[in-house]
Amino acid sequence: MPARCIHRVTACTARPTTTGVLVSVKVKPEATYRAVRDETGVQELEALVAKSAVCAMDTEASDKDPRSASLFGVAFSVKAGEAFYVPVTKADLEGALPEVIKARLQKLFAGRTRFVGHNIKFDCVLLRRHGIPIKHVFFDTMLAAYECFGDWEFFNLCTLAKTLLGRDVKRYKDIVGEGETLLDVPFNELLGHACADVDITLRLYHRLQKELENRTLSEQFSGETMPLLRTLVAKECNGVRIDIKAVLRRREALAEEAETLKRVVIAQAGKEFDLDSPTDTASALRGSSSLAEQTGRRLTLTQLEHLAGTHSLPRLIVKYGRTRKLGRQLEAICEAVKGGRAFPIFSQVRWAHGALSSTDPRICEPDWPLAPSTVIERTLRERMDDPERSLEMLQRVTGDEVLKRDRRDALEHFSPMGKDAARQDLDQRDLLLSVAIGLSNAALSRRFLIDRLTAAGIRQALEVKYAKLFKWLDTYRSEVMNQGFAYHDGKRKYLEGLKSSDIDKRQKALVSAVRWLISY
Numbered sequence: 046m047p048a049r050c051i052h053r054v055t056a057c058t059a060r061p062t063t064t065g066v067l068v069s070v071k072v073k074p075e076a077t078y079r080a081v082r083d084e085t086g087v088q089e090l091e092a093l094v095a096k097s098a099v100c101a102m103d104t105e106a107s108d109k110d111p112r113s114a115s116l117f118g119v120a121f122s123v124k125a126g127e128a129f130y131v132p133v134t135k136a137d138l139e140g141a142l143p144e145v146i147k148a149r150l151q152k153l154f155a156g157r158t159r160f161v162g163h164n165i166k167f168d169c170v171l172l173r174r175h176g177i178p179i180k181h182v183f184f185d186t187m188l189a190a191y192e193c194f195g196d197w198e199f200f201n202l203c204t205l206a207k208t209l210l211g212r213d214v215k216r217y218k219d220i221v222g223e224g225e226t227l228l229d230v231p232f233n234e235l236l237g238h239a240c241a242d243v244d245i246t247l248r249l250y251h252r253l254q255k256e257l258e259n260r261t262l263s264e265q266f267s268g269e270t271m272p273l274l275r276t277l278v279a280k281e282c283n284g285v286r287i288d289i290k291a292v293l294r295r296r297e298a299l300a301e302e303a304e305t306l307k308r309v310v311i312a313q314a315g316k317e318f319d320l321d322s323p324t325d326t327a328s329a330l331r332g333s334s335s336l337a338e339q340t341g342r343r344l345t346l347t348q349l350e351h352l353a354g355t356h357s358l359p360r361l362i363v364k365y366g367r368t369r370k371l372g373r374q375l376e377a378i379c380e381a382v383k384g385g386r387a388f389p390i391f392s393q394v395r396w397a398h399g400a401l402s403s404t405d406p407r408i409c410e411p412d413w414p415l416a417p418s419t420v421i422e423r424t425l426r427e428r429m430d431d432p433e434r435s436l437e438m439l440q441r442v443t444g445d446e447v448l449k450r451d452r453r454d455a456l457e458h459f460s461p462m463g464k465d466a467a468r469q470d471l472d473q474r475d476l477l478l479s480v481a482i483g484l485s486n487a488a489l490s491r492r493f494l495i496d497r498l499t500a501a502g503i504r505q506a507l508e509v510k511y512a513k514l515f516k517w518l519d520t521y522r523s524e525v526m527n528q529g530f531a532y533h534d535g536k537r538k539y540l541e542g543l544k545s546s547d548i549d550k551r552q553k554a555l556v557s558a559v560r561w562l563i564s565y
Contacts, residue, residue: 076126078240080232083141087149090121090129094158097123099183101161101247104168105130105239107226110405111170112281112388117227119150119172120239122247128240133175137232151177159183161250163202163242166391169278182275186246188393189253192266196397196540196554206245209252214241265536270393276424277391284386285408286421289379295414296375299368306365313358320365333358347491354496363494371414374407378415381406397540397553398560401428428564432474435565439481442533442562445514471495480507481518482559483552521562522555531558 081090094100101122108114118132131150133143154160154177161184162168169179187200190209197204206212220234221227227235257263311317314332319325327344330336336356346366352359381387387406395402401409408415409429417429440448471493479489480503489500508515525531531538538561542554 076128076241076244078128078130078236078244080236081129081131082137082139084145084149087131087141087146087153090131091149091153091156094121094123094153095156097158099123099161099250100158101243101250102165102168102179103162103239103243103246104171105227105235106171107228109167110390111167111174112390114171116171116175117235118239120243122240122243125248125251126244128244130236130239132232132235134228136228137235147175147177154179156180161186161246163187163205163246163249166274166278166281170281173278173282182271182278184250184254185271185274186249186253188270188274189257189266190249191394192262192270193253193256193260193539194541195399195538196542196550196557200394202242202245202249205249210245210248212245214245260530260537260539262537262539269536273393273424277393280422280425281388281390284383284388285425286385287378287382287387287408288419288421289382289385291419292375292378292382292415295416295419296372296379299372299375299414303365303368303372306361306368310358310361310365313361320362321369326362330359330362350491350494353494354490354499360494375414378406378408397542397557399538400430400560400564401425430565432472432478432565435478435563436474438563439478439514443514443517445511445517448511448514476503477507477511478563478565480504481514481563482565483518483522483556485552518559522558525555525558526551531561533562 081087103120105117105120106114107117117134118130118137120128120130122128131146132138133146133150135143138146150172154172159181160179162182163186165182165185169182172179186205187202190197190200190205203214203216206214217238220230220238222229227238230238254263257266307320310320314329316329316332318329323344326349330344330352333356336352336358346363349359349363349366353363354360378387381389387408389403389406389408391409392402392404393399396411400411403409407413408420409425411430413430415429417426417431420426420429436448436452439445440452476493479492484492486497486500486504489495489503490497493500495503526543529539529543531540538558540554540557542550543558545551545554
């Protein structure tokens with residue numbers, strides 16, 4: 046599988062000629078890796094796996110996208126330092142057809158043994174496409190590491206092997222050249238790569254199982270995290286039902302909004318120019334006497350957003366750009382939907398605060414244009430950004446009666462800042478939630494295109510109006526810092542940044558802790 050690792054194995058350019066489970070490569074200091082290349086060997090391996098309560102597994106494939114990748118083989122390990130690789134390509138088998146080996150693998154995965162993997166969702170989807178479903182998907186070492194160390198930068202196998210096991214292992218790209226696959230390397234290297242990955246996965250399983258127990262996360266992991274993974278496997282294979290008519294209506298509304306903004310920008314600038322061109326935009330802004338000295342020949346988005354905080358024309362241009370971007374995102378979703386269903390790849394580890402992520406198409410990202418109501422699948426809809434739901438959770442956990450009253454009285458026109466904020470066309474639900482989670486004034490300025498002084502004033506006004514809410518959040522943050530994890534309703538969210546001496550990392554972790562709390 047791409048982005049995995051390999052232990053250094055003894056050099057070998059020729060493919061082994063022996064069949065069955067006896068072909069082996071010894072990996073210093075203690076590992077033995079064996080190739081299983083005929084039906085008899087797979088039968089023996091099947092018996093070995095059947096006797097084991099838990100077995101680590103890992104697939105080798107042509108691509109990192111399980112929806113289209115070719116399956117090269119599957120590796121297994123039931124004991125640290127010992128692993129087996131079963132190829133399913135004709136060139137790497139001896140005296141057996143790929144279809145026969147796949148049939149044996151079907152039986153192997155249909156038994157009582159519980160299977161462990163690293164990013165096992167990839168393996169599940171890939172194998173299922175090839176007619177080999179895994180009956181008992183038990184443990185994912187990537188998700189377990191995320192559960193224990195939520196805001197680490199990387200959760201790939203190489204990083205975890207080094208950090209948690211003290212083992213240096215090679216990356217996939219270190220053995221496979223650009224434009225090549227694992228079939229282009231000597232079989233002995235493929236064998237070593239596959240077996241090293243699954244060996245490390247089994248070792249990580251034992252290490253992380255203890256870590257989950259020490260952090261009182263075992264029940265949470267087995268009762269929520271892994272069931273969600275199994276659900277996502279089904280969604281990636283069968284698709285996610287989308288209300289395409291609602292998506293099209295939203296796309297059309299955004300297109301109209303973009304055109305309106307474009308007309309207003311052109312009128313205010315006093316001349317026609319290409320709003321999608323950074324060079325033309327910079328030229329147009331230099332034509333304004335108030336912006337001439339602050340605008341170079343080319344503007345970055347960050348520079349434009351900075352100007353938008355204090356000037357009307359840049360603010361309108363940024364709003365136009367954001368609206369156009371949302372429209373393009375919806376267009377990508379429309380193009381990807383087939384028969385009313387989208388087939389994205391999901392991730393449970395992208396965001397430190399636990400939000401679900403997806404790609405190709407992206408249907409459930411934070412700040413994404415797709416409303417939860419357009420996703421028919423309840424399991425996914427409940428994990429998408431919903432400001433109203435987050436406000437309800439914020440009010441419930443803090444017990445702020447002023448917020449409860451405002452939400453009840455305002456209904457669809459919730460306006461915590463009153464008319465002043467409304468005149469600035471701010472999303473007031475998002476405004477309160479952004480302040481509540483702890484975004485800095487600089488971040489508020491960029492997000493809402495206001496100057497920092499205005500952002501500070503809004504923060505102060507909200508803290509006065511919802512005094513109980515912000516007092517509760519201050520106490521919660523202090524407790525989270527002391528404990529090293531966020532908590533609510535019997536659940537925990539560990540964030541390593543909470544213990545960091547780096548102020549920025551600690552602040553990011555605190556923001557993630559509150560975002561996790563209110564699902565925002």
